[in-house]
Amino acid sequence: xxxxxxxxxxxxxxxxxxxxxxxxxxxxxxxxxxxxxxxxxxxxxxxxxxxxxxxxxxxxxxxxxxxxxxxxxxxxxxxxxxxxxxxxxxxxxxxxxxxxxxxxxxxxxx
Amino acid sequence: xxxxxxxxxxxxxxxxxxxxxxxxxxxxxxxxxxxxxxxxxxxxxxxxxxxxxxxxxxxxxxxxxxxxxxxxxxxxxxxxxxxxxxxxxxxxxxxxxxxxxxxxxxxxxxxxxxxxxxxxxxxxxxxxx
Numbered sequence: 610x611x612x613x614x615x616x617x618x619x620x621x622x623x624x625x626x627x628x629x630x631x632x633x634x635x636x637x638x639x640x641x642x643x644x645x646x647x648x649x650x651x652x653x654x655x656x657x658x659x660x661x662x663x664x665x666x667x668x669x670x671x672x673x674x675x676x677x678x679x680x681x682x683x684x685x686x687x688x689x690x691x692x693x694x695x696x697x698x699x700x701x702x703x704x705x706x707x708x709x710x711x712x713x714x715x716x717x718x719x
Numbered sequence: 720x721x722x723x724x725x726x727x728x729x730x731x732x733x734x735x736x737x738x739x740x741x742x743x744x745x746x747x748x749x750x751x752x753x754x755x756x757x758x759x760x761x762x763x764x765x766x767x768x769x770x771x772x773x774x775x776x777x778x779x780x781x782x783x784x785x786x787x788x789x790x791x792x793x794x795x796x797x798x799x800x801x802x803x804x805x806x807x808x809x810x811x812x813x814x815x816x817x818x819x820x821x822x823x824x825x826x827x828x829x830x831x832x833x834x835x836x837x838x839x840x841x842x843x844x845x846x847x848x
Contacts, residue, residue, distance in 0.1 A: 651840055708779075713763040
């Protein structure tokens with residue numbers, strides 16, 4: 610099955626821009642979705658599709674994709690953005706049966 | 720607004736069967752993929768499997784031999800059973816609603832996107848003798 614690879618940890622200074630990446634073969638066919646998870650809480654969808662934000666997600670969150678790499682960009686990171694971020698897609702091999710998650714990136718806002 | 724409410728036993732002994740149920744409130748059951756995901760303590764998210772309204776299932780190959788996901792459309796509920804649990808199955812278990820979107824591209828190709836927009840609050844399941 611396909612895998613999605615994320616950097617385990619990333620840090621950003623308050624108010625600066627940070628990019629979190631996700632690599633995998635399935636991303637040549639699928640746009641990644643991105644989830645934010647804070648301690649003790651369920652994941653929250655922040656980006657899906659080409660670059661869509663669910664209602665209530667600040668516009669400082671954006672998504673992009675190139676080849677086998679998807680990126681989540683936070684422009685002007687805030688203290689409340691400190692969290693774990695996961696990418697997600699389906700495995701494009703076979704019959705698109707399996708759902709896959711990246712290993713997660715812990716974002717620290719300094 | 721769609722909400723998922725999940726419940727089930729939180730403490731199991733090794734070799735027992737984990738059983739969880741997720742109820743869908745405020746929205747249609749049809750047209751979506753209903754998933755179970757788990758998260759061991761301090762680790763990342765792991766997809767367990769999914770079911771659609773007609774009962775078609777997909778399972779994570781690493782868990783397939785022990786997993787059964789079923790649906791009760793009359794109650795807008797879906798359920799997870801995981802047999803022969805061990806300590807490695809200790810985790811927070813989530814239910815979630817999934818969408819698959821197909822986007823036509825140039826030259827007869829397609830792009831896809833998949834996302835889970837509604838999640839249950841999670842159920843902590845501990846396996847211990």
